[in-house]
Amino acid sequence: xxxxxxxxxxxxxxxxxxxxxxxxxxxxxxxxxxxxxxxxxxxxxxxxxxxxxxxxxxxxxxxxxxxxxxxxxxxxxxxxxxxxxxxxxxxxxxxxxxxxxxxxxxxxxxxxxxxxxxxxxxxxxxxxxxxxxxxxxxxxxxxxxxxxxxxxxxxxxxxxxxxxxxxxxxxxxxxxxxxxxxxxxxxxxxxxxxxxxxxxxxxxxxxxxxxxxxxxxxxxxxxxxxxxxxxxxxxxxxxxxxxxxxxxxxxxxxxxxxxxxxxxxxxxxxxxxxxxxxxxxxxxxxxxxxxxxxxxxxxxxxxxxxxxxxxxxxxxxxxxxxxxxxxxxxxxxxxxxxxxxxxxxxxxxxxxxxxxxxxxxxxxxxxxxxxxxxxxxxxxxxxxxx
Amino acid sequence: xxxxxxxxxxxxxxxxxxxxxxxxxxxxxxxxxxxxxxxxxxxxxxxxxxxxxxxxxxxxxxxxxxxxxxxxxxxxxxxxxxxxxxxxxxxxxxxxxxxxxxxxxxxxxxxxxxxxxxxxxxxxxxxxxxxxxxxxxxxxxxxxxxxxxxxxxxxxxxxxxxxxxxxxxxxxxxxxxxxxxxxxxxxxxxxxxxxxxxxxxxxxxxxxxxxxxxxxxxxxxxxxxxxxxxxxxxxxxxxxxxxxxxxxxxxxxxxxxxxxxxxxxxxxxxxxxxxxxxxxxxxxxxxxxxxxxxx
Numbered sequence: 001x002x003x004x005x006x007x008x009x010x011x012x013x014x015x016x017x018x019x020x021x022x023x024x025x026x027x028x029x030x031x032x033x034x035x036x037x038x039x040x041x042x043x044x045x046x047x048x049x050x051x052x053x054x055x056x057x058x059x060x061x062x063x064x065x066x067x068x069x070x071x072x073x074x075x076x077x078x079x080x081x082x083x084x085x086x087x088x089x090x091x092x093x094x095x096x097x098x099x100x101x102x103x104x105x106x107x108x109x110x111x112x113x114x115x116x117x118x119x120x121x122x123x124x125x126x127x128x129x130x131x132x133x134x135x136x137x138x139x140x141x142x143x144x145x146x147x148x149x150x151x152x153x154x155x156x157x158x159x160x161x162x163x164x165x166x167x168x169x170x171x172x173x174x175x176x177x178x179x180x181x182x183x184x185x186x187x188x189x190x191x192x193x194x195x196x197x198x199x200x201x202x203x204x205x206x207x208x209x210x211x212x213x214x215x216x217x218x219x220x221x222x223x224x225x226x227x228x229x230x231x232x233x234x235x236x237x238x239x240x241x242x243x244x245x246x247x248x249x250x251x252x253x254x255x256x257x258x259x260x261x262x263x264x265x266x267x268x269x270x271x272x273x274x275x276x277x278x279x280x281x282x283x284x285x286x287x288x289x290x291x292x293x294x295x296x297x298x299x300x301x302x303x304x305x306x307x308x309x310x311x312x313x314x315x316x317x318x319x320x321x322x323x324x325x326x327x328x329x330x331x332x333x334x335x336x337x338x339x340x341x342x343x344x345x346x347x348x349x350x351x352x353x354x355x356x357x358x359x360x361x362x363x364x365x366x367x368x369x370x371x372x373x374x375x376x377x378x379x380x381x382x383x384x385x386x
Numbered sequence: 387x388x389x390x391x392x393x394x395x396x397x398x399x400x401x402x403x404x405x406x407x408x409x410x411x412x413x414x415x416x417x418x419x420x421x422x423x424x425x426x427x428x429x430x431x432x433x434x435x436x437x438x439x440x441x442x443x444x445x446x447x448x449x450x451x452x453x454x455x456x457x458x459x460x461x462x463x464x465x466x467x468x469x470x471x472x473x474x475x476x477x478x479x480x481x482x483x484x485x486x487x488x489x490x491x492x493x494x495x496x497x498x499x500x501x502x503x504x505x506x507x508x509x510x511x512x513x514x515x516x517x518x519x520x521x522x523x524x525x526x527x528x529x530x531x532x533x534x535x536x537x538x539x540x541x542x543x544x545x546x547x548x549x550x551x552x553x554x555x556x557x558x559x560x561x562x563x564x565x566x567x568x569x570x571x572x573x574x575x576x577x578x579x580x581x582x583x584x585x586x587x588x589x590x591x592x593x594x595x596x597x598x599x600x601x602x603x604x605x606x607x608x609x610x611x612x613x614x615x616x617x618x619x620x621x622x623x624x625x626x627x628x629x630x631x632x633x634x635x636x637x638x639x640x641x642x643x644x645x646x647x648x649x650x651x652x653x654x655x656x657x658x659x660x661x662x663x664x665x666x667x668x669x670x671x672x673x674x675x676x677x678x679x680x681x
Contacts, residue, residue, distance in 0.1 A: 004506070010584040011507030018498035018554045019513065025551045026520045029531035036530065046537075189405055192398035205667060206406045209413070212663045214613030216631035217652045221416045223638075224645055229439035231415055267409055324524055327615045331635065345526045350620060355530050362526045369524060 036359035037154055039147035043353035046145040048093060049128040055112075055121040058090045067119065074113055083107040091127065096148070102138040147356060154360035164361060166337060167344040168368075170254060171323055174340060178258050179318035185266040186314065190273035191303070204274065207267025215264070219331035222260050223247070226332075250335045257328050265321070269314045276310035277303070312380045319376060323369050341365050413656075418443060420649040421459045438645055463650040473651065475626055476633040480655070483548050483618070483629055484611040490553030491607045492600060498554070499562025500588055504574075517556045525616070533620050543624045552611065558603050565599035566592065602669045609659055630655040 056067070063080055065072055083103040088095060095103070112134050115121050131142035158164050189207065193200050210218065225231045226246040233243040246256040280303070288302045304311070326342040333339060339347070341361065349358035425435045436457040446453040453459065467473045501507070502514055532551055541547030569592070577591045593600075615631040622628055628636075634655070637648035 007505050007584060008507035011501045011505035011510065014497040014501035014505065014588075015507075015513070017494040018556075018559055021494070021551075021554045022517060022520060022556065024535075025532050026523065026528055027516070029528035029535075030520075030523060032531035032534075033527050043534075046534075189401065192401045195395050195398040197395070197398060197402065203402045203406055205664070206409050208663070209660065210409055212609060212613075212659055213656050214615065214631050214659075216613070216615050216634050217656045218412075220634050220648055220652045221412045223643075224419065224649065225412060225415065227439065229441075231411075234441045263408070263412075267405070320524075324526070327631075330615075330619070342526055349530050350533075355534070359527070359530055362524070362530070366524055366527050370522060373522075 033359045036356050037363050038149055039356045040150050041147040041356035043355050049143055051127045052124050054124055059116050062086050062089055077113045081109055099141050102141050106136040106138055108134045154357050167339050167341045171340040175319055175322040178261050178322045182262045182266045183314050186269035187273050189270040190277055193274055194277045204271055207270050210264045211268035215327035219328050226256055247332050250337045253338045272310050276307045280306050416649040418454050419645055420463055420653055422454045422646055423457050423460045426457045463646045467647055467651045471636050476628050476630050480629040484608045486549045487552045487611040488604050488607045491558045494554035495558030496562050498559045500566055503563045503566035521556050543627045547621045605666050605669050
């Protein structure tokens with residue numbers, strides 16, 4: 001009995017770090033993202049209580065008083081001072097009803113104006129520290145940013161958002177083109193390498209190199225290769241193809257990145273297929289030869305069915321990887337017409353600060369990826385990997 | 387056994403050699419540009435600029451220094467990279483990022499993997515199923531709240547913010563769990579009879595036989611983190627906190643791209659990983675189990 005308790009304790013102790021990490025960085029964030037998606041969460045407004053201002057300057061401006069030249073009475077100032085009006089005038093943002101109520105009832109106007117007249121306010125202050133000092137109670141309404149819950153507004157907006165549909169279309173095309181081609185190319189290369197070839201190890205190593213190179217580095221190299229006077233146009237020029245500004249043209253930019261993506265991953269998946277091929281007992285191949293199965297027949301009827309686990313694996317990874325492609329798009333895409341969904345999520349959340357809207361897109365995208373993978377698995381009738 | 391030159395094998399060779407060339411040409415081209423000077427002094431004593439877009443690239447290895455794009459080849463771009471941008475600092479940041487992340491995975495994934503493989507504790511299966519489910523969630527969903535968490539605790543532009551969310555992961559946990567399940571329990575049972583507790587059993591018996599799995603985990607994590615771009619993009623905005631993947635974009639301005647420096651920097655960050663790959667190849671190419679770090 002004591003042993004079992006100790007075993008459980010050690011079990012919790014050992015798994016505690018990863019449980020905490022997954023909880024903090026995956027599970028809780030999923031629910032937060034869900035919450036964000038129903039709000040108008042704005043990262044720029046999140047910073048508003050950290051705004052720094054000089055209360056004396058702001059008050060002089062608001063009350064139209066110059067302390068260097070005149071000294072109005074406290075009573076006179078109190079009549080002209082309204083805290084709600086002052087905050088909205090100074091910071092340019094609207095307060096919600098709760099905040100207005102707090103200000104009306106609990107703002108220490110007299111204390112503030114006394115300090116103002118005593119010239120104690122000529123220093124830089126953060127808005128939230130200012131509120132902490134001059135509010136009798138309820139200062140938490142001015143220190144913690146609270147987005148408003150707006151129901152399904154983000155999702156409604158998304159359906160009418162032209163760029164969301166463009167991004168979704170681009171992601172879909174990217175995945176539908178890249179996944180089959182890279183899988184097929186990897187398969188062909190693996191079959192070629194399985195023909196009792198000398199130097200298989202050399203080929204495997206060489207094909208693998210692009211996939212261990214960072215997408216940032218690959219993007220930089222292809223940025224050079226794809227320029228108008230660059231290598232790719234030179235080589236195509238040999239066949240009489242006129243030079244194209246591959247990445248500058250909205251028609252060719254995405255296909256160019258797709259080609260780059262295929263180049264990066266095909267060799268990597270080839271290794272997976274080759275391992276699968278080498279596991280096929282040669283007796284099966286020989287038996288099929290005796291039965292007279294040749295070339296394409298053998299490929300379709302014998303090899304493909306035996307490689308099914310590898311094909312499912314490669315297609316699944318391919319779909320997930322291509323749908324989430326980001327780095328290459330970030331580095332190489334210039335036109336908003338060519339962005340993918342992951343890029344659009346990034347732009348909304350981190351360039352425009354619209355984190356509520358970005359979360360809504362991310363959740364819809366998650367549902368799409370989930371559905372696609374689910375359907376693909378059903379079609380391929382897969383056996384479980386884990 | 388003589389290998390005969392059948393048509394199918396000839397086609398196979400053409401395909402393989404062709405694709406090998408295709409795989410290597412971009413890197414070779416990047417190298418050529420990286421060793422080309424921006425300008426040089428010709429025989430007449432005039433300083434002339436070098437056009438790296440010219441065709442053919444006019445390479446000659448029979449002169450010293452060898453000529454690329456008609457200009458004397460040089461390694462000075464590799465030095466210049468360290469002078470014009472804080473490349474040493476970025477390298478240090480990347481080593482710290484990848485190194486600490488790898489250490490985290492080695493420790494936490496292994497401990498967790500062992501717990502889920504061998505130890506019995508209430509809720510184990512439920513937690514494990516939950517972990518399985520989290521693998522399907524794309525990072526775009528979770529990254530916004532995680533970023534806000536970093537903002538809240540002032541971890542933006544800090545090393546802690548960079549590697550804290552990366553210290554452990556479900557993928558490595560599964561990898562280690564699968565490995566522990568595959569090793570026989572007899573050794574551990576023998577140790578238990580000798581009176582060793584669970585913790586000693588793990589550190590003295592299990593860990594020493596786990597070196598291959600640990601090596602594979604370490605290599606994959608290090609490589610994946612070294613090449614990571616998305617998280618550094620979010621969490622670093624201060625130039626001194628950049629990792630190498632962030633720094634590469636620095637050689638490109640709206641007006642001009644410093645191709646020679648950019649290619650030097652690109653190769654400088656790629657070559658260490660190439661060396662890691664070539665030295666530990668068997669962990670990459672042979673282990674079909676460990677695929678999927680990169681999409």
